[in-house]
Amino acid sequence: MKFFALITLLALPLFAMKPAEDPQTVLIMLGAPGAGKGTQAVRLSEKMGIPQISTGDLFRENLRNETPVGQKAKSYMDKGQLVPDEVVLDMLFERIKAPDCQAGYILDGFPRTIPQAEALDSRLKGRVIAISLEVSDEVIVERLSGRIVCEDCGAPYHMVASPPKQEGICDRCGGKLIQRKDDTKEVVLDRLKVFHKQTEPVKAHYQAKGSLILIDGAVSKEETVKQLDAMLK
Numbered sequence: 001m002k003f004f005a006l007i008t009l010l011a012l013p014l015f016a017m018k019p020a021e022d023p024q025t026v027l028i029m030l031g032a033p034g035a036g037k038g039t040q041a042v043r044l045s046e047k048m049g050i051p052q053i054s055t056g057d058l059f060r061e062n063l064r065n066e067t068p069v070g071q072k073a074k075s076y077m078d079k080g081q082l083v084p085d086e087v088v089l090d091m092l093f094e095r096i097k098a099p100d101c102q103a104g105y106i107l108d109g110f111p112r113t114i115p116q117a118e119a120l121d122s123r124l125k126g127r128v129i130a131i132s133l134e135v136s137d138e139v140i141v142e143r144l145s146g147r148i149v150c151e152d153c154g155a156p157y158h159m160v161a162s163p164p165k166q167e168g169i170c171d172r173c174g175g176k177l178i179q180r181k182d183d184t185k186e187v188v189l190d191r192l193k194v195f196h197k198q199t200e201p202v203k204a205h206y207q208a209k210g211s212l213i214l215i216d217g218a219v220s221k222e223e224t225v226k227q228l229d230a231m232l233k
C-alpha cells in the first residue's frame with residue numbers, strides 16, 4: 001500500500017510536467033471502393049483546413065521525386081516484390097511532419113489492414129476518428145458497374161444516374177462511351193471481396209478503441225454530408 005502511494009507521489013510531478021495535450025485530429029476514411037471516401041475527404045479537408053493525404057498519391061510523389069524512401073520502394077518494385085508496410089509508413093510519417101499537418105490531417109486509403117492500423121497506432125498522437133462510409137455491396141455494384149466514360153475526352157456518365165442524351169455517345173464531343181475494366185461487375189465484386197476480407201477487421205479495430213463512427217454512404221451526397229458534419233461537431 002505504502003509502495004503504491006509512493007509511486008503515485010513520484011508520478012504526479014511527471015504528469016504535471018507533461019506538455020499540453022496534443023490538439024491534433026486525425027481522420028481515417030474507411031469504406032468500400034465507390035463509397036465516396038475521396039469525395040468526403042476532399043470536402044472535409046476544405047472545411048476543416050487540414051490536408052487530405054492519399055497514400056496512393058504520396059507513393060507516386062515519392063517515386064517521381066526519387067526521395068530516399070521512394071528509392072527504397074523502387075528497389076522492391078524492381079525485384080517484383082511488394083513494398084513493405086514500413087516503407088509506406090515512412091512516407092506517411094515524413095509527410096505528417098510538415099507544418100500543414102500540425103492541427104491534423106485526413107487519411108484516405110490507409111490503413112487497409114490490421115498490421116497497418118497497428119503500426120499507425122504505435123506512432124500516432126492526438127485524437128483519432130475513423131469514419132466508415134457504410135454502403136451495401138448491391139449499391140456499390142450498381143454505382144461502379146454503371147459508370148461509363150468517353151473514350152476521347154474522358155467525360156464521366158452513369159447508365160442510370162446520369163446517362164448521355166444519346167446512348168453510347170458523349171454529349172460533349174460525340175466520342176464513344178466505354179466501360180473501364182475496373183468497373184465491370186466481375187472486377188467490382190472481386191474488389192469488394194478483398195475489401196471485406198482486409199478492411200472489415202480494421203473497422204472492428206477502431207470500434208474496440210471507441211473511435212469509430214458509422215455514416216450512411218448510400219443516401220444522397222448532401223445527406224451524407226449532413227450526417228458526417230453532425231457527428232464531427
Ligand SMILES: [Zn+2]
Pocket residue numbers: 150151152153154155170171172173174175
Ligand atoms: Zn467526349
